Amino acid sequence: MRKKASDALPGSSWSPLEITPNLPPERADIVIVGGGVMGWSIAYWLKQKERVRGGVKVVVVEKDPKYSQASTVLSAGGIRQQFSLPENIHLSLASADFMRNINEHLGVLDEDPIDLQFNQSGYLFLASEQVAHIMEENYSTQRYAGAKVSLLSPTQVKEKFPWINTDGVVLASYGLENEGWFDPWTLLNAFRRKAISMGVIQCCGEVTGFVVHVGIMARVEQVQMPNSLEYQPVECAIVVNAAGAFSAKLTAMLGIGFGPKDSIGGIPLPVEPRKRYVYVVHCPDGPGLDSPFLIDYSGVYFRREGLGGNYIVGRSPEEAEEPDTSNLEVDHQFFEDKVWPNLASRVPVFEKLKVKSAWAGFYDYNTFDQNGIIGMHPLINNMYFATGFSGHGLQHSPAVGRSVAELILDGNFTTLNLSGLGFRRILANEPMLEKNIV
Ligand SMILES: Cc1cc2nc3c(=O)[nH]c(=O)nc-3n(C[C@H](O)[C@H](O)[C@H](O)COP(=O)(O)OP(=O)(O)OC[C@H]3O[C@@H](n4cnc5c(N)ncnc54)[C@H](O)[C@@H]3O)c2cc1C
Structure with missing residues (x-):
């Protein structure tokens, strides 16, 4: 059951290119x-x-x-400022600025204005004891490069997002602007x-x-x-x-x-293709509108998908688990074994989710x-x-x-x-x- 990202995005204008022979x-x-x-x-x-x-x-x-x-x-259509390399942070800042003014750059006379369907929403990275010091270093690099990011204690995370189980979380970083997702x-x-x-x-x-x-x-x-x-x-x-x-x-x-x-x-x-799965789940009692793009230290991530209680969820496999790249079939067992348990332990309401659909795509993966x-x-x-x-x-x-x-x-x-x-x-x-x- 494969789905294009654009199919999953409400209002997406995806259609094949016209062929000019x-x-x-x-x-x-x-x-x-x-x-x-x-x-x-x-x-x-x-x-x-x-x-x-x-x-x-x-x-x-x-x-x-x-x-x-x-x-x-x-x-998955995401943009974040929270990288550790200054080059990547600068690329994000410049690209976010471009997207904010997209009609000035890419508008075409007599055609409809471009609506990227940009959902402004910070990424929330959660760090365990082992990686909290890296998060602190990254935060300094990000601030120095001009990205607006804040560090949150587990108590502050709980206050802002009461639906998160903060067990094992020592520190979090949250993007204050220029982060979210849009229609690719x-x-x-x-x-x-x-x-x-x-x-x-x-x-x-x-x-x-x-x-x-x-x-x-x-x-x-x-x-x-x-x-x-x-x-x-x-x-x-x-x-x-x-x-x-x-x-x-x-x-x-x-x-x-x-x-x-x-x-x-x-x-x-x-550079080689590496297959990554994206699962679309439905959870009417889920975190809702104030949901960030959450990245757990286990590697599991999720973000809201539209307004109807839908979310997209994923995780990169370990090196030893890298799936076959001869096709774009989805491994649903991967969700059951490697994604859902971590997701539900971090956000307990997701115990009740139902998988609606899923798709796979290839990362342009730089093995170096x-x-x-x-x-x-x-x-x-x-x-x-x-x-x-x-x-x-x-x-x-x-x-x-x-x-x-x-x-x-x-x-x-x-x-x-x-x-x-x-x-x-x-x-x-x-x-x-x-x-x-x-
Ligand atoms: C599941 C998933 C989630 C992702 N999430 C994010 C995200 O949240 N944020 C983010 O920034 N990035 C994300 N990415 C990564 C991002 O999608 C890619 O890095 C980016 O789209 C690469 O763009 P591209 O134009 O180089 O590649 P592509 O979009 O793959 O375009 C390359 C094109 O080259 C064509 N082509 C290849 N060989 C030839 C040839 N010999 N002759 C002619 N044409 C050829 C192909 O048909 C293809 O259309 C994600 C990727 C996946 C798979």
Whole structure:
């Protein structure tokens, strides 16, 4: 029983892309592979930043206009400021600001205003004795970076949210602004609609190969899509890999990861699909309107879903429990064994919940350090990456898109310094790990 996130969201405007069966252009300046939220955000920002209107010819290639496996439309739609890496906090702050003013950025003349269905609601992280000191450190980093977060004692948690069982909770952190959830499809489609209105060309097809010129460094010269409705290779100056959970397939086509061991070419892009389940539950006596996006230290999370006593609930599996990724089937036993017991012990009223539906989606999981990989590959001097966001790519897409456009058009980051999130950290074996990742 699989469900798209957008189906579960009341009022969501999800619908498949219209397919335009036109031949792709023979040449483009920039080809973006992947028409998820990341690809379309980058496309929008490239047009936004081009110095001469029409100066940069951008093509977005998407293989699946129904988005049946795209992480974007299967995500939980959350945005939080509560990260431990300053880069992620800054990405969240900038993206939240963008979303607050979305109609100024992405509004299209004579079309309906964009309604992201943003539910403003803080994330409430609960910490046990073992991790309370990490929460305190994270809190200082967050405040220093400009995020509005407060620390709560168990008594304060109980006062604010009397339905929470605070046994085992030593400390909590609660987001005071810029946190909540929204409709992922609306954001993706708003980027897409605006980018197309600015001249970006969308193309339906699967990129299955590249023509590469090999010199001191390799250069992609042509993108091939034999599976497009109308086949035509596209010559290009720059390629952006925004293929989400499947972005390592593209780098494998270029031989990345197949070079001699201990050489740069022998290091694969460390991104792979990891299946995550989201369960929609009904509990009429549940926490209701004042419910935060709660993240328990057991890893279980839940948030309200609409106003009818529905909630979405989930938890990432342990490394050893990672499910098969050959399909998007839901494991209902996982809910019974690994989610519900922890959830009901934290929020006892959830003993009475009923599972209404569920879906699964793929995280674009970065096995190296579970954070985005942004920037150029050291061996291919015209392929840029925006991938590996592992569960927080949707919320960061506005600011990441802008940063990738800066790298491409200005040659360096001009607003946020994201150089730490480049491919080089993988070569240097210097992971950028989040503490308290979900
Ligand atoms: C269950 C779940 C919950 C999540 N919750 C959150 C959350 O609360 N907040 C948050 O910020 N993030 C969340 N995420 C993560 C977030 O959804 C992703 O990080 C983000 O959507 C990645 O966007 P993307 O555009 O890179 O990938 P995608 O949306 O997957 O888009 C990539 C696109 O590339 C296309 N493609 C792939 N290969 C090719 C090819 N060879 N040729 C042409 N097209 C190709 C695919 O068809 C796909 O449409 C969640 C993810 C899941 C699965």
